[in-house]
Every structure is written in C-alpha cells, then in structure tokens.
Amino acid sequence: MAKTVLRDCQVIINGVNLSDHASSVEINFVKDEVETTNFSGQGRERIAGLKDDSFVVTFQQDYASGEVDETLFALYDGETEFTVEVRPTAAAASPTNPKFTGTCIVLEYQPLAGSVGDLSETEVTFPSQRTGITRATA
Amino acid sequence: MTPARQRKAAEPAEAPKIQDRPAAPARKKAPSSEPPADDFPPNPVPPVKAGAEKPTERELKVTGPKEVGGVAPGGRVVLTLTDGQYEALRRSHHVAPWTEQDDQPVSGLEEGK
Numbered sequence: 001m002a003k004t005v006l007r008d009c010q011v012i013i014n015g016v017n018l019s020d021h022a023s024s025v026e027i028n029f030v031k032d033e034v035e036t037t038n039f040s041g042q043g044r045e046r047i048a049g050l051k052d053d054s055f056v057v058t059f060q061q062d063y064a065s066g067e068v069d070e071t072l073f074a075l076y077d078g079e080t081e082f083t084v085e086v087r088p089t090a091a092a093a094s095p096t097n098p099k100f101t102g103t104c105i106v107l108e109y110q111p112l113a114g115s116v117g118d119l120s121e122t123e124v125t126f127p128s129q130r131t132g133i134t135r136a137t138a
Numbered sequence: 139m140t141p142a143r144q145r146k147a148a149e150p151a152e153a154p155k156i157q158d159r160p161a162a163p164a165r166k167k168a169p170s171s172e173p174p175a176d177d178f179p180p181n182p183v184p185p186v187k188a189g190a191e192k193p194t195e196r197e198l199k200v201t202g203p204k205e206v207g208g209v210a211p212g213g214r215v216v217l218t219l220t221d222g223q224y225e226a227l228r229r230s231h232h233v234a235p236w237t238e239q240d241d242q243p244v245s246g247l248e249e250g251k
Contacts, residue, residue, distance in 0.1 A: 014223055015215075016232055017205040066202025070230035078229070080222025081191075 008090045011057055014075060014082035021068045025086055026056040027100050051132035054125055055084050061120035069111055076109040084126045095137045102128035191220040198233040199240055206232050
C-alpha cells in the first residue's frame with residue numbers, strides 16, 4: 001500500500017470546512033488505564049477504562065467574517081456540542097481514506113498568542129463526548 | 139436519661155401552641171405506588187443533559203466564505219442541527235435561513251448583459 005503524505009487533510013468543524021486554515025491535526029484515541037494488578041503474577045495488570053478521545057488542530061488565525069476566530073469563538077461561547085470530522089484527503093470516505101468523526105466541545109480557546117513576526121496560530125483541542133471518535137470507511 | 143433529655147420530656151406546655159393552628163384538611167392516603175406526600179414535588183423543568191438537545195433539519199443558505207455541509211458559498215444546504223449548533227453557525231456568519239426570495243431566480247438581469 002502507498003504511504004501517505006498529508007497534503008489535503010479535511011478538517012470540518014460543525015459542518016464548516018476549515019481545512020484551508022489548518023496546518024496540523026492529531027486524532028488521539030485514548031482510554032483510561034484501570035489497574036487490576038493482583039497477586040497472581042509478577043507484574044502489573046490493567047484493563048481499558050473510559051474513552052477520552054480528542055482532536056487537536058492547529059489553525060492559522062483569521063479574524064475575518066466567517067473565518068477561524070468567529071467559527072471557534074461561537075462554539076466556545078455557545079457551550080454547544082458539535083461534530084468534528086477529519087479525513088486524510090479531500091476524497092470521499094473509503095477504506096483507504098477513513099473518516100474520523102466525533103461529537104466534541106471546546107473548553108479552551110486561545111484566540112491570540114505569539115511573538116513579533118510570528119504567524120498567528122492557535123492550537124485547539126476538541127475533546128469528544130461520550131461515544132468517543134468513530135472511524136468510518138463509507 | 140441525660141439532663142437535656144429530661145428537660146425536653148418535662149416540657150408539655152408547647153404542645154397546645156400547635157393545636158391553636160387551624161386544622162389542616164385530612165390528606166388522602168396515597169396509593170403505595172405514589173411517593174409519600176412529604177416528598178418534594180417533582181421538578182417541572184426536566185434536567186438538561188449535555189447532548190440531549192434534539193437536532194432538527196434546517197434549510198440554510200451558505201453566506202460565509204467557507205463550505206458548509208459540503209456546499210459552496212451562496213448555495214443551499216440542508217443540515218440537521220441542534221439549536222446550539224445552528225446558533226453558532228449563524229453567529230459566525232456561515233449560514234442564514236433559506237428564504238422564499240432565495241428560491242426565486244434573479245429578475246431584471248438579461249443574459250449576456
């Protein structure tokens with residue numbers, strides 16, 4: 001199978017395609033570690049606990065109408081849940097281009113941070129709610 | 139018996155004060171399935187659960203510079219959204235409600251002019 005170079009990842013926040021202002025993306029599948037170590041062995045034992053999946057996206061900041069800042073601030077301020085969808089390429093979801101989707105919330109948003117001469121970027125973590133992030137191939 | 143309890147036991151004088159009040163109407167004995175009458179009444183406002191908001195289908199016009207629901211700016215998009223999700227899109231100038239006016243073709247403009 002071909003190795004993948006990220007060129008046209010799709011980052012869709014609450015239905016809005018912000019891919020042209022996203023410069024990096026992470027999808028983190030995480031489960032709590034619940035320790036179940038007991039006297040039956042020589043080492044630790046654990047089982048999977050609650051899911052705590054998240055998306056982390058770095059956006060190139062843009063304060064224009066309908067751009068990054070307005071989109072993210074409205075979601076942060078409205079305290080609403082919304083869908084985040086990420087695909088490796090712009091093509092439709094398929095077995096070679098899986099779609100990762102989660103119902104998320106924004107709890108932290110830093111609209112401005114940087115030094116003189118820097119590109120204004122903001123990294124936003126979208127923790128997923130309840131069911132975690134799902135992976136679909138269609 | 140402790141001295142404090144002995145004092146309480148020797149205070150029958152407070153009882154008549156309660157009797158001075160008008161008698162409350164006799165309460166019907168609740169069937170066993172109902173909660174006891176002394177319980178708090180149920181809260182008329184249901185608790186708000188995160189994610190419990192019901193999404194509804196909305197016909198919208200894409201007004202911002204970004205694709206919304208895979209539809210380019212100026213296009214018509216039908217999205218199933220909760221009030222909060224719709225409000226966030228509207229506040230950030232991505233969408234506006236699709237109106238009858240949007241359905242009508244632009245008149246007064248002739249092709250080629």
